[in-house]
Amino acid sequence: MTTVLSTHGLFDAPGPGLPEHRATFGPLPGADPVELAAAAELTGRGGAGFPTAVKLRSVADAAVATRRSPVLVGNGAEGEPAAAKDAVLLSRAPHLVLDGLSLVARGLGATDVVLAAPEHLLPGLAARLAERPDGAAVRLHPAAAEFLSGEESALVADIDGDPPLPRSKLVPVRERGVDGRPTLVQNVETLARLALMARGDRETSGRTLVTRRFQRNRTPWTDVLEIPLGAPLGDVLPLDSHVRAVLVGGYHGTWLPAAVARGLPLDRAGLEPVGAALGAGVLAALPADRCGLRETARVVGYLAASSAGQCGPCLNGLPRIAAALAVLARAATPPPQLLTDIWRWCGLLPDRGACRHPDGTVRLVASALGVFAPEVRLHASGRCSATTTRPFLPVPGAVR
Amino acid sequence: MTRLAVDPIACTGHGLCAELLPEAIALDEWGYPLLADGELPRELLRRARSVAATCPTRALRLVQTAARSAATDA
Numbered sequence: 001m002t003t004v005l006s007t008h009g010l011f012d013a014p015g016p017g018l019p020e021h022r023a024t025f026g027p028l029p030g031a032d033p034v035e036l037a038a039a040a041e042l043t044g045r046g047g048a049g050f051p052t053a054v055k056l057r058s059v060a061d062a063a064v065a066t067r068r069s070p071v072l073v074g075n076g077a078e079g080e081p082a083a084a085k086d087a088v089l090l091s092r093a094p095h096l097v098l099d100g101l102s103l104v105a106r107g108l109g110a111t112d113v114v115l116a117a118p119e120h121l122l123p124g125l126a127a128r129l130a131e132r133p134d135g136a137a138v139r140l141h142p143a144a145a146e147f148l149s150g151e152e153s154a155l156v157a158d159i160d161g162d163p164p165l166p167r168s169k170l171v172p173v174r175e176r177g178v179d180g181r182p183t184l185v186q187n188v189e190t191l192a193r194l195a196l197m198a199r200g201d202r203e204t205s206g207r208t209l210v211t212r213r214f215q216r217n218r219t220p221w222t223d224v225l226e227i228p229l230g231a232p233l234g235d236v237l238p239l240d241s242h243v244r245a246v247l248v249g250g251y252h253g254t255w256l257p258a259a260v261a262r263g264l265p266l267d268r269a270g271l272e273p274v275g276a277a278l279g280a281g282v283l284a285a286l287p288a289d290r291c292g293l294r295e296t297a298r299v300v301g302y303l304a305a306s307s308a309g310q311c312g313p314c315l316n317g318l319p320r321i322a323a324a325l326a327v328l329a330r331a332a333t334p335p336p337q338l339l340t341d342i343w344r345w346c347g348l349l350p351d352r353g354a355c356r357h358p359d360g361t362v363r364l365v366a367s368a369l370g371v372f373a374p375e376v377r378l379h380a381s382g383r384c385s386a387t388t389t390r391p392f393l394p395v396p397g398a399v400r
Numbered sequence: 401m402t403r404l405a406v407d408p409i410a411c412t413g414h415g416l417c418a419e420l421l422p423e424a425i426a427l428d429e430w431g432y433p434l435l436a437d438g439e440l441p442r443e444l445l446r447r448a449r450s451v452a453a454t455c456p457t458r459a460l461r462l463v464q465t466a467a468r469s470a471a472t473d474a
Contacts, residue, residue, distance in 0.1 A: 168407045310409045348434075
């Protein structure tokens with residue numbers, strides 16, 4: 001793993017234990033997380049990029065209004081198959097996340113603190129909790145291994161013992177979450193950043209973790225890197241002539257042509273003009289020997305199967321879009337109305353679900369139809385520019 | 401200041417709302433409601449209230465327009 005782009009950061013401790021953590025970062029000073037987040041304009045690192053201070057305040061306000069003590073949930077569920085940054089953070093720097101939980105729990109007056117993570121990480125986290133004097137205050141929760149399991153209301157349902165499916169947002173989680181109480185669900189990287197900010201690190205809100213996926217000497221390569229926000233994408237992800245397109249943000253993200261992607265600053269202001277966002281922090285360079293339509297069709301098939309199946313537009317729209325993309329992915333003339341149908345279905349989905357799953361899936365599909373338009377025409381004439389059908393983007397074998 | 405809202409989980413696409421309040425509600429090709437953008441006109445308020453009350457799954461609501469729920473993700 002290269003560390004050229006960050007001189008100090010979340011992974012500075014030489015090991016995951018408490019002695020290494022203390023020796024590297026020092027003790028956790030008391031601080032007001034709302035003030036820290038507001039001063040640094042910290043944004044959440046779970047995907048939506050929402051201002052952390054606003055979220056913290058809204059839960060604190062809801063706790064006052066309902067006179068119920070709030071619940072704090074550290075979200076390390078990371079259901080996105082292409083992302084690995086939260087899992088790497090929880091393995092390599094767990095005490096920064098636990099410091100963040102401790103800091104926010106004190107700030108909010110939260111008596112119930114839950115850390116949700118994939119089951120295979122829990123034994124390691126339990127050992128880290130046992131090292132801390134405040135470790136008994138944190139309850140570990142095995143997050144369901146599904147795409148939507150990290151969506152905040154789905155995670156709340158999971159912790160409540162219900163099926164891990166998104167809930168209606170008419171009453172938001174910040175007002176009525178775990179156990180019906182005001183609940184703050186905060187991504188684990190956001191918590192770790194707060195832990196560094198409490199120690200006087202003013203730079204950390206300007207950095208972010210990304211998961212890189214690319215091909216190196218014809219071999220698939222995946223790693224997690226801490227980068228400064230605003231770094232040019234081409235400096236972070238190797239984009240040589242063998243890269244066709246870049247997926248920015250993950251499976252709810254955006255395809256960009258390699259030539260467009262290269263110079264883009266990796267922050268909100270840099271990505272917004274091309275309709276992209278950092279989202280789950282995934283940056284994937286599609287090798288030129290693969291077909292972007294085939295890759296997208298596989299991912300969208302997985303996303304359609306990952307729908308909670310609760311909302312009519314998603315339940316009806318995603319399988320139709322996925323089936324149509326599977327047709328477009330073949331090197332054969334598609335039915336004449338197929339593209340028109342896909343665009344109409346894409347228009348029917350945004351802003352109509354309990355969660356943003358349909359919106360994100362439509363964003364991916366629309367960007368694919370734009371970036372891979374030449375491939376769509378090639379397929380219609382019975383050809384495909386790819387030389388291998390070997391999958392590049394990871395899709396779990398077993399889906400709901 | 402009032403607008404219509406649908407709880408998309410509760411809604412099962414009976415389509416009663418679009419039949420009774422076509423001025424503000426249409427159906428998509430699968431039978432689920434598409435709400436007109438923006439505020440509900442004053443003259444529709446009373447009828448909209450009674451239509452919401454007849455929704456078989458109580459999915460249709462009238463909500464006061466303030467901030468929409470913002471963060472749906474951590």
